Each structure stands twice: as structure tokens, then as C-alpha cells.
Amino acid sequence: MTKVQLVHLAHARSGDKGDTANVGVIAYDEAHYELLRRALTPEAVKAHFGPMVRGDVERYELPNLGALNFLLHGALGGGGTMSLMNDAQGKVFSTALLRMEVDVPDEVAEAVRGRGRVPAGWTVERYGDDGGGLS
Amino acid sequence: MVSEERVVRVASGQGFWGDDLEAPVRQVEGGGIDYLMLDYLAEVTMSIMQKQRARDPEAGFARDFVPLMERIFPRCIDDGVRVVTNAGGVNPEGCADALVEAGRRAGVGGRAKVGLVTGDDLMERLDDLLARGHALANMETGEPLSTVRDRVQSANAYIGAAPIVSALEKGADVIVTGRSTDTALTYAPLIHEFGWAADDWDRIARGVVAGHINECGAQCTGGNCLIDWWTIPDMASVGFPIVEVSADGSFVVTKHDGSGGRVTRASVAEQILYEMGDPTEYITPDVVADFTRIRLEELGGDRVRVDGVTGGPRTDFLKVSIAYASGWKATGTLTYAWPDAAAKARAADRILRERLDRLGLRFDEVRTELVGWDSTHGSLAGEPPADLPEVQLRVGVRAAEREPVERFTREIAPLVLTGPPSVTGFAGGRPRVQEIMAYWPALIRREEVESALEVEVRDV
Numbered sequence: 001m002t003k004v005q006l007v008h009l010a011h012a013r014s015g016d017k018g019d020t021a022n023v024g025v026i027a028y029d030e031a032h033y034e035l036l037r038r039a040l041t042p043e044a045v046k047a048h049f050g051p052m053v054r055g056d057v058e059r060y061e062l063p064n065l066g067a068l069n070f071l072l073h074g075a076l077g078g079g080g081t082m083s084l085m086n087d088a089q090g091k092v093f094s095t096a097l098l099r100m101e102v103d104v105p106d107e108v109a110e111a112v113r114g115r116g117r118v119p120a121g122w123t124v125e126r127y128g129d130d131g132g133g134l135s
Numbered sequence: 136m137v138s139e140e141r142v143v144r145v146a147s148g149q150g151f152w153g154d155d156l157e158a159p160v161r162q163v164e165g166g167g168i169d170y171l172m173l174d175y176l177a178e179v180t181m182s183i184m185q186k187q188r189a190r191d192p193e194a195g196f197a198r199d200f201v202p203l204m205e206r207i208f209p210r211c212i213d214d215g216v217r218v219v220t221n222a223g224g225v226n227p228e229g230c231a232d233a234l235v236e237a238g239r240r241a242g243v244g245g246r247a248k249v250g251l252v253t254g255d256d257l258m259e260r261l262d263d264l265l266a267r268g269h270a271l272a273n274m275e276t277g278e279p280l281s282t283v284r285d286r287v288q289s290a291n292a293y294i295g296a297a298p299i300v301s302a303l304e305k306g307a308d309v310i311v312t313g314r315s316t317d318t319a320l321t322y323a324p325l326i327h328e329f330g331w332a333a334d335d336w337d338r339i340a341r342g343v344v345a346g347h348i349n350e351c352g353a354q355c356t357g358g359n360c361l362i363d364w365w366t367i368p369d370m371a372s373v374g375f376p377i378v379e380v381s382a383d384g385s386f387v388v389t390k391h392d393g394s395g396g397r398v399t400r401a402s403v404a405e406q407i408l409y410e411m412g413d414p415t416e417y418i419t420p421d422v423v424a425d426f427t428r429i430r431l432e433e434l435g436g437d438r439v440r441v442d443g444v445t446g447g448p449r450t451d452f453l454k455v456s457i458a459y460a461s462g463w464k465a466t467g468t469l470t471y472a473w474p475d476a477a478a479k480a481r482a483a484d485r486i487l488r489e490r491l492d493r494l495g496l497r498f499d500e501v502r503t504e505l506v507g508w509d510s511t512h513g514s515l516a517g518e519p520p521a522d523l524p525e526v527q528l529r530v531g532v533r534a535a536e537r538e539p540v541e542r543f544t545r546e547i548a549p550l551v552l553t554g555p556p557s558v559t560g561f562a563g564g565r566p567r568v569q570e571i572m573a574y575w576p577a578l579i580r581r582e583e584v585e586s587a588l589e590v591e592v593r594d595v
Contacts, residue, residue: 015410024408084531086510
């Protein structure tokens with residue numbers, strides 16, 4: 001087994017409802033959904049965020065989309081206009097979760113290397129160039 | 136006769152108040168659409184509009200909507216594109232008045248009708264509702280509204296499709312509402328076109344999912360899309376979504392040919408998960424939708440088929456969005472440069488806090504972030520390196536009274552000459568003091584609201 005950052009296995013989007021941030025995590029490869037489901041328990045996600053999430057972490061499963069939805073309660077400094085946070089609406093809790101490290105079989109680690117990140121040597125002149133992706 | 140092959144195209148033109156002003160114009164000029172939906176409202180928008188209306192009785196709606204309609208009104212009438220929007224905010228009557236005037240200026244007088252939906256605004260009825268035993272308890276804390284009643288600024292029920300459908304039946308070309316549920320702006324036209332029964336839960340739920348995908352504009356066509364973002368083409372002219380809905384409620388998400396952006400299974404999946412709670416119970420005024428059986432099929436050519444959605448009976452309640460004044464806040468920033476940028480910023484923060492303390496100022500919260508290091512990923516960022524080229528110190532304060540916050544705004548600039556070195560970035564002047572409008576979600580029995588809804592159709 002090898003430790004891999006979640007950013008190589010999944011993409012994500014986050015939003016807010018009051019003082020709760022939601023993060024939807026979607027496996028790049030649906031074959032990895034089960035692996036994510038086992039690794040990303042509510043307890044593991046709560047531990048990952050540490051002091052950033054004051055309340056509970058709830059998890060919902062959407063196998064139809066190869067996705068998990070997390071609700072991070074008490075994460076937004078009161079939420080809405082109350083919050084003093086730069087990210088008061090939890091827009092980038094998505095990538096904060098993608099920092100998490102998970103154990104995966106060595107062959108999976110090899111297969112997803114570089115996935116989810118701008119390729120080495122990329123410059124903005126190539127922005128929007130379809131050939132720049134790895135998918 | 137409704138054919139199973141028939142498709143209704145609902146285009147999205149705005150995902151929030153402040154979205155791309157050219158997007159709705161491109162949607163209409165691209166041709167081939169039946170409806171244009173424009174969503175302007177978010178949780179905090181209503182309270183902002185209420186404040187504007189308190190200063191100016193003619194304000195309180197999304198003003199951008201009026202000049203937009205003046206541009207697109209003739210083309211919409213010529214092409215038979217009907218517009219559905221919640222631009223009315225807390226003053227839908229004022230919005231409709233301005234819209235009629237804009238229509239006349241645009242030359243559609245005598246051949247266009249404006250629909251107006253009112254009755255979602257509960258502000259005038261609050262005391263009566265409380266007196267009759269409606270606690271309007273906070274859905275998160277359980278507290279009764281009476282604890283903050285004297286500070287309430289706005290109270291609006293999220294209303295469903297029925298009044299919009301009624302306005303469409305009466306021939307309205309442009310329909311203005313207040314706090315219509317975002318998704319209803321998309322599914323109300325579908326109920327009207329296909330004649331779905333009020334208890335046809337599965338089909339209405341499919342309309343809800345179409346609405347959820349439409350309601351954030353380009354966020355499903357490549358905008359804010361994380362997957363391979365650097366490969367998404369021509370975002371400068373990103374196409375906003377168009378849902379092509381069949382009579383059974385299944386639909387295809389797409390965008391105009393030749394527009395920028397990308398519609399894939401992944402881009403649509405990201406938007407489906409946006410602001411999602413329990414995916415088995417997505418509650419709207421008209422149905423409870425289940426998102427866990429959605430099937431996404433990539434058809435190629437920026438087309439994704441969405442199918443498999445199911446729904447269950449609507450609840451007996453409507454959600455009420457209440458905003459109440461809850462103190463004051465301000466945020467100040469200064470930029471510190473290499474070497475030891477983060478150390479300098481933290482030293483400045485310490486000085487600032489000592490000064491605030493000596494002035495006897497008391498705050499409910501003082502929050503310090505280093506922009507460029509930990510303001511987005513918090514403690515996950517770890518300790519900043521000594522060679523960080525620069526960092527922005529960002530300090531926010533919050534208090535029940537205005538005075539300490541006002542004084543705080545005068546304590547930032549002095550740090551330039553009285554604190555750690557290599558500091559700049561104070562060109563913007565003193566921080567602005569903002570009044571906090573806190574959000575109070577509550578429930579109300581639906582008949583209390585629905586019996587008061589009114590639909591009016593006016594000639595332009």
C-alpha cells in the first residue's frame with residue numbers, strides 16, 4: 001500500500017448552508033469509489049480537518065455518481081454575513097479535503113500519479129487547450 | 136396533444152445577482168430556446184435588498200434585470216421566449232413597474248404581458264403569525280423567533296411553481312416573483328408545458344434536478360469546475376446551460392454550439408453536489424427529490440443525459456428565510472514582504488490585539504488569517520516558510536455594538552508606521568463597517584402562505 005493525496009483520486013465541489021459547509025467528492029475513476037468509501041469515513045474526515053470543523057461530520061453516499069457528500073457542521077465561523085472568514089461560504093473546503101492522504105494499492109498509486117494537477121511545464125498560453133489534460 | 140418526442144428548452148441566464156451580464160443576451164441570441172430563467176437570489180440577498188428598500192421605497196429588487204430586459208425584450212417577444220425570474224426580491228411590484236416601462240422603451244408596448252407573483256413576503260404578517268401560535272422556530276437551534284423579533288429585517292417564504300404556472304396560463308411573457316424557490320424557475324415552465332399533475336412526484340423531481348443544474352449558471356458548463364480545469368476551452372465566452380426536457384422529465388444538459396466551456400458527466404456531477412444536504416431528501420415546495428438514483432450519460436458534443444430521478448410527496452410546510460440584524464463587523468488588511476513575511480504579519484497582529492485590548496474594546500470574535508498562506512485551508516496549511524515572498528495580514532472583528540468595530544477600523548493604518556517593517560498595501564483606506572444580517576431558517580404550514588399568493592398579469 002502507498003499513501004496518495006486524495007487530489008489524485010477525486011475532484012470535489014463545496015458550498016454552504018448556514019454554518020455548515022458541504023463537500024461533494026467524486027472519484028475520477030468509478031472503480032475507486034469503494035476505496036474512497038472505505039477510507040473517507042466521517043471520523044477520518046473530521047480528524048483531517050481538526051480545529052477547522054467544530055461540529056460533527058455527516059456523510060452521504062451517492063454510488064450512482066461515484067460520489068460521497070460530506071456535511072461539515074460548524075465550519076464557517078457562524079456562516080453567511082456573520083462569518084469573518086475569507087472563505088465565509090466554504091467555497092474551497094473542497095480542495096482542503098483533497099489534501100487528505102489515503103492508503104491505496106501500489107498499482108493504483110502508480111495509475112493516478114499526476115492526476116488532478118496541472119501538468120509539469122504547463123503555461124497559461126496553453127489554457128483551454130484540450131491536449132493539456134490527462135483524462 | 137403532447138408527443139413523447141417533444142422537448143422544452145429552458146436556458147439559464149443568471150446564477151446569482153452579480154453574474155455575467157452578457158450571458159442572458161447570448162442565450163437569447165443563440166436561438167432555439169423556449170424559456171429563459173434568471174436566478175438572482177441567495178440566502179443573504181433578500182436582507183441586502185430589504186436594506187436598500189428601507190433607504191429608497193422604489194428599490195429592493197435586482198436592478199440589473201431591468202436594463203437587461205430592455206435589451207432582450209424585443210427578441211424574446213419575436214421568438215416566443217418566455218422569461219421567468221425571481222428578480223423581484225423584496226419589491227416585486229416595483230420590479231414589475233420598472234419592467235413595464237422598460238418594455239415600452241424597448242418597443243414591445245401592446246404586444247407583451249408581464250406577470251407578477253406576490254405573497255411570499257411575510258414581514259407585514261409576522262406579528263399576526265406569531266400571535267396565532269406559529270413559533271417560526273429556528274430550524275437549526277430550535278429557538279422561537281420571538282427572541283429576535285425586534286431585529287427582523289425580512290421574512291420570505293420559499294414558494295413553489297403554482298403561481299408561476301398560473302401566470303404562464305394567463306399568457307404572461309415575463310414573470311417576476313419574489314422568493315420563488317430557485318429550482319421552480321426551471322420546473323414551473325415544464326409543469327405548464329407538459330401538464331404534469333401536482334402529485335406526479337417523479338416527473339416534478341426530474342424538473343427539480345434540471346432546476347438545480349440550471350440555477351448556478353455556468354457552474355455546470357465549465358465554470359468553477361475542478362476536473363481538468365486548465366483544458367476547458369474558451370472560458371471567456373462560456374456558454375450557460377440549457378436543459379432540453381422531455382415529457383417524462385428526463386433531460387439533456389447542453390449549451391449553445393460555438394460557446395466556450397464544457398459539458399461532461401463530471402461537470403454536471405460537480406454541480407449536482409453543490410450545496411447538497413441529504414441527497415435522498417432534496418426538499419422543495421412541490422416535491423421531495425431523491426438524487427441517489429440519478430443516471431448521467433455522456434452523449435458527446437457537450438451533451439449529458441440525466442435520467443432516473445425519483446420523487447416523493449411534498450411536505451406540509453414551506454421554508455421561511457428570515458434575516459435579522461445581529462451586530463457589526465469589519466475586516467482590515469496589510470501586506471508584509473520578504474524576508475520573514477509571516478513572522479512580521481503575526482507580530483503586527485499581536486500589536487493590534489494589545490492596542491484593542493488597552494482601548495478597552497470588547498469583541499465577540501477577533502479572527503486573524505494570513506492571505507497567501509492559511510486563509511483558505513486553515514490549519515491544514517501548516518507553518519509558513521521563512522522565505523515566503525509576501526503575505527497579507529487579514530484581521531476581522533465582530534461585536535454587538537457598532538462603536539468598537541468603528542474604532543477597530545482606525546487601528547489598522549497606524550501599524551504602517553508603528554509596527555513591524557516591510558509593510559504596504561493600505562491604498563484602499565479604512566475598512567468599511569458592515570451591519571451583520573444573520574440568517575434564520577424556519578418552517579411554516581404551507582396553507583398560511585399559499586392562501587395569500589396573488590398572480591397579476593399586466594399589458595406592457
